[in-house]
Amino acid sequence: MYDLIGDIHGHADALTRLLTTLGYTQRQGVYEHPQRQAVFLGxxxxxxxxxxxxxxxxxxxxxxxxxxxxxxxHELNALAFHTPHPTDTGNHLRPHNDKNARQHAETIRQLSRDELASALAWFRTLPLWLDLGGLRAVHACWDPSRMAMIEGPVTDDFLREACLPEGSLLEPVEAILKGKQIRLPEGTTFFDKDGHQRSFTRAKWYEPPHGHTFSSYAMASEPIASTAALPAEVLETAVPYPPNDKPVFVGHYWLSGSSPTLLRDNVACLDWSVAKGGFLCSYRWDGEQTLSAEKFVWTQSS
Ligand SMILES: [Mn+2]
Incomplete structure (x- = not known):
């Protein structure tokens, strides 16, 4: 059975405590559990x-x-940050502007050149999603229509198609790894947790959008003031997660609260903002198709 573990963002001490709490012990330097396997969400x-x-x-x-x-x-962004642009000599697939450089700065500061190169080589081997029989795991959004468009190993060519503005894989890969974004009504913006002014919000992609406003269809971590109805385009193109499908686990959404809660009976987000004073969250899964909040296990960031 599986222990799913959310976004870690360099909080190794919290990870060590969580693994220990879950009953993993080190053998020859590698954490293991006699009956269980961990599933990291990136x-x-x-x-x-x-x-x-x-x-x-x-x-x-x-x-x-x-x-x-x-x-x-963040692993995809790092690969794009360090992969040369095909035509724009000296630049990269992910531009080295202030915002992108700041987001990636701690990784560059803390890892040696060799450690970074080794990490990037490993990131290329990571799948974009896992369908494990009784459960599914993906960083931000499970959408079979987008997954059907994505194929192949993470080569330079794949990264160009997935990361450049004109790339053929940009839209599906962003949907899977960054979630569904909705443009807010004209003139509406909000400030995210990093202080960036945004005119898009992250949607509750797993919910049918009908009957929702911008405010109620935005992820809980994004307080949107607009109670305007969602535009027809969102209603027509949404791919909600079927309530009877096997459970899906995601990270990504910077949730906060005193203890973890489920997004739905078969949808759980395990990113509870360990990098912003929250906690590192896991879910102990034992084969159940209806998830239970009692099976979250978490540890504080400090
Ligand atoms: Mn994250």
Whole structure:
């Protein structure tokens, strides 16, 4: 059975405590559990104080078969940040502007050149989603229509198509790794947790959009003041997650609260903002198709 673990962002001490709480012990330097396997939801790097240490825990677990992992948007962003632009000499697939450089700064500061190169090579091996029989894991959004468009190993060519503005894989890969975004009504913006002014919000992609306003269809971590009805385009193109499908686990959404809650009976987000004073969250899954909030296990960030 599986223990699903949310976004770590360099908080290796919280990860060590969580694994210990879950009953994992180190053998020859690799955390393992006699009956269980961990499933990481991505976003190992950026922001936190112990990024190399985090990778030194997670990667050996995956390579030894003690864990599985999907790619997070921060791993994809890192690959794009360090992959040269095909025509714009000296630039990269992800521009080195202030916002992008700041988001990635701690990883560059904490990892040596060799450690970074090694980490990037490993990120390329991570699948964008996992369908494990009784459950599914993806960093931000499960959408079979987008997944059907995505194929193949993460080569430079794949990264160009997935990360450049004109790339053929940009829309589906962003949907899977960054979630569904909705443009807010003209003149409406809000400030996200990093202080960036945004005219898009992250949607509750798993919910049918009918009957929702912008405010009620935005993820709880994004307080949108607009009670305007959703535009027809959102109603027509939404791919909600079927209530009878197997449970799906995501990270990504910077949720906050005194203790974790489910998004729905078969949808759980395990990102509870460890990198912003929240906690590192896991879910102990034992085969159940209806999830229970009693099965969250978490640890504070400090
Ligand atoms: Mn994250």
């Amino acid at each position: 976003d190992f790097i950026d922001r936190g104080p112990k990024i190399a240490e985090t990778l030194a825990i997670v990667r050996p677990m995956v390579e030894a078969g003690q864990a599985l992992s999907v790619m997070g948007n």
